Amino acid sequence: xxxxxxxxxxxxxxxxxxxxxxxxxxxxxxxxxxxxxxxxxxxxxxxxxxxxxxxxxxxxxxxxxxxxxxxxxxxxxxxxxxxxxxxxxxxxxxxxxxxxxxxxxxxxxxxxxxxxxxxxxxxxxxxxxxxxxxxxxxxxxxxxxxxxxxxxxxxxxxxxxxxxxxxxxxxxxxxxxxxxxxxxxxxx
Numbered sequence: 279x280x281x282x283x284x285x286x287x288x289x290x291x292x293x294x295x296x297x298x299x300x301x302x303x304x305x306x307x308x309x310x311x312x313x314x315x316x317x318x319x320x321x322x323x324x325x326x327x328x329x330x331x332x333x334x335x336x337x338x339x340x341x342x343x344x345x346x347x348x349x350x351x352x353x354x355x356x357x358x359x360x361x362x363x364x365x366x367x368x369x370x371x372x373x374x375x376x377x378x379x380x381x382x383x384x385x386x387x388x389x390x391x392x393x394x395x396x397x398x399x400x401x402x403x404x405x406x407x408x409x410x411x412x413x414x415x416x417x418x419x420x421x422x423x424x425x426x427x428x429x430x431x432x433x434x435x436x437x438x439x440x441x442x443x444x445x446x447x448x449x450x451x452x453x454x455x456x457x458x459x460x461x462x463x464x465x466x
Contacts (some may be wrong), residue, residue, distance in 0.1 A: 303353040307344050310356055318360055325368045335371070339363035409459040417452035424449055 304310035315336075322332040322339070342363045343356070350359060410418055416438075423434040424445070431449075435442045456462060 307347050321361055322364055325364060335364060335368055338367050405461040409456050409462055413452050417448050420445055420448045421452045
């Protein structure tokens with residue numbers, strides 16, 4: 279540990295001009311904290327989001343000020359000294375903040391579903407097309423427009439020149455036939 283620097287920690291303009299420092303402004307550290315505590319707490323709150331953290335921050339800065347109390351010549355500069363201690367302490371806390379990520383051998387994310395085999399995916403695609411091709415022309419057209427072309431029921435009805443109710447009922451019957459198709463049974 280290094281020894282404290284010799285001489286004053288904080289000198290004001292009055293000392294620099296040759297006038298003596300007014301120690302009588304705050305005769306004790308306790309009187310200073312009682313007089314200026316609320317103002318300093320507002321400063322600490324502006325530096326943190328949590329009021330409890332602000333109180334801790336001010337407590338730490340005041341502890342540093344207490345240690346240097348005898349070395350501070352101009353007590354009119356105490357607010358500046360404490361504000362600087364607040365900023366330095368907050369900066370140190372920010373730099374030393376706890377990191378919530380830890381390296382580990384096993385990933386915490388759950389394993390997703392395994393990617394299907396491309397050959398199986400292609401076989402399913404082919405089976406689906408064969409099942410769709412077995413549908414009557416009108417139902418096939420509606421299923422293709424609704425699910426492959428992603429048109430709404432109203433758009434499908436407009437394209438085919440039928441009512442929306444006709445599209446709903448025809449698509450419902452077509453999906454029922456697809457559910458019953460033996461080639462698509464592994465999908466269910």
